[in-house]
Amino acid sequence: MMNVERLPIKDEIIQILQQQGIKNLYPPQEEALPRALNGENIVVAVPTAAGKSLVAYLPIIQEAFLHKKKSLYIVPLRALAREKWDDLQAFKKLGIKIGIATGDLDEESSYLAKNDIIVCTSEKADSLLRHQANWLNDIAILVADEIHLINDISRGPTLEVIIARFRAMNPDIQIIALSATIKNAQEISHWLDSVLVESSWRPVPLKEGIYHKNKIYYGVDDVKTVSASSQGKMAPLVIETINDGGQALIFVNTRRATEKIGESLGDDIGSFLRHDKLEKISQTLHQEEGTIVGKKLIGCIKKGVAFHHAGLSEQQRRTVEQSFKEGDIKCIVATPTLAAGVNVPARRVIIRDLWRYASEYGGMSPIPVLEIKQMMGRAGRPGYDKEGEAILIAKNKGEIERLWTQYIIAEVEPIYSKLGSEPALRMHLLALIATHFASHIEELYQFMARTFFVYQSSSLPTEKIQEILHFLEENDFITIDGDYLKATAFGRKTSDLYIDPLSALKLRSALESRIKPTVFSFLHAICTTPDMLCLYLRSTDSHWIMEKAEKEKYLFEDGLYSTLMNEWFLSEIKTASLLEDWIDEVTEDQMVMKYNVGPGDIHNKIETATWLIHAMRELARMFNFEVVSPLDKLLIRIKNGCKEELLNLIQLRDIGRVRSRALYKAGFKTINQLREVDIKALSKIPTIGERVAKSIKEQLGETDGNQNTFL
């Protein structure tokens, strides 16, 4: 093994590596790093945990340190952005500035310019390009982590467009692409004119097996019995791991399943863990206003188990990840969102579900081997365990062999570009034109020729492109003059807002319709866009939804009611009702019952709705100025889930819908009225307490000094 001291990098960098316990390079790093440090484009397609990040870290650190060159490090998920940013902090003492960009997609970003290295998600990078941030021209190294996600229908196209754009902007840019083991890494590397490093080497051995009825099958002659210490299906596997001093990570396919299994496992393992630490962790989570999901999570954590899914708040997720890393939480039950790239001390990964719901097919479809291998790869991470284990659960005896051939010894799939899909092309072609990247049809073709899509299909989809340009022209997003293309103000706005052009059309027509807008009509309008995934209908739903629709007069004025009384329409009304309940302060528990959804789903709808109401308000500035102000109010209400009467109080920090309602009930209806009460009385109001009371008074400028921070 090669010592890090032999790398052509500055001593200061080597010292930091050594302090982190990195003394020798792993074989794939030994092969890749000299090339990467030499400025060559490189694709590193090696197994999980093989230390790919370092192949990117060292060149970007070295270039920042020696030449003040800038790099952009692109990852698929916010959690991963955070992890990379944390890793890079170690190099801050060299005077290197490291930024992270995960915020809203159309916010100002010039503050990022001062950084040498910026970590962000691919959507964020795309939106930075759309806003034409000047400093992007200075990016010398582009890192694309988890580049195999080009295969992903929803985020893949964005990733390949970003790469193609940066290469077009700066032909000398260095691309460092990190990939899971895939079948056609060669193709990716040809596309990027890069060196390819492939390997099957893994620093920590990973044992793969299949579990059925208290037996783990690691191979024909390698079967192990797990003592049946508990009734639960997976509990024996988890208990064994914990007894051995390890931790377990379980993957299931729905959020609800993570919660259910988390709760039942807690009952199985909770009795033999240290509880003082767990109590402390749950205390930190108590500070967030109580929701069902929050309470459930706290209940689980007290028993040493946590669940993890996209419906948790940022803080909840981070607490779970952190406490698992520190070894206090012994088991996490997660959806596959935790499968990509993260470093966690899971000695044993258990995968229960091999199928999941796929909206594009409207049914269940098998999870690709590539993704299963990614989940498996969370086990056995360097620095945490000497060996890892990944176990699939067989439903019956017959399944054991099938799982063996289909997943354990199976070859991973090749990846395919998804940029040919119509929504993707619609969105990205408009963005290219709106940002003056392509102002002539030939430029558009030239750009497309640089994408992985065209590389892979080896032909330019000219007809499809023409069709989409025609659609964009017909709907006033662009003008076409001969072969010259130009975005209209509407087209530019749509691209900036980062919404599907079809969504922009829907919002525009709602804004331009003659009917008198109501809060519900705004909510309904955003639910008609393809950016909002509407709730499913149950047979018991149609009745109350029709009743609801009948109460909304504007639907009749517009003739919508009679023509659109179909399933689509009903599910739009259902989703809009959920949003309306949210801003009418219906409790989360009630909404869970009424709509038969998980709290996570509610949060997702609210997040999307916030984004779309923001977009609608921006478009209103162009198409119906009168509703800008009502949409402003609605935006604050949807962000916070409160009635209009709380709009004043809700502006205070630390005050959400629950606390502002409590203040209101106690007779404080405006911020001004809060000046009249002393801190002691304030802290007695339910849900307020000393900490929040103090914070309120500070914001009013009433404690130390007399600086008024809130006007």
Ligand SMILES: Nc1ncnc2c1ncn2[C@@H]1O[C@H](COP(=O)(O)OP(=O)(O)OP(=O)(O)O)[C@@H](O)[C@H]1O
């Ligand atoms: N040469 C080394 N010596 C010791 N530890 C190392 C070395 N290189 C990397 N590591 C450690 O190995 C762990 C895994 O590295 P990393 O996250 O880069 O893996 P990866 O290849 O990106 O895996 P994944 O495919 O799961 O994303 C990290 O904790 C890292 O600090």
Ligand SMILES: [Mg+2]
């Ligand atoms: Mg990685």
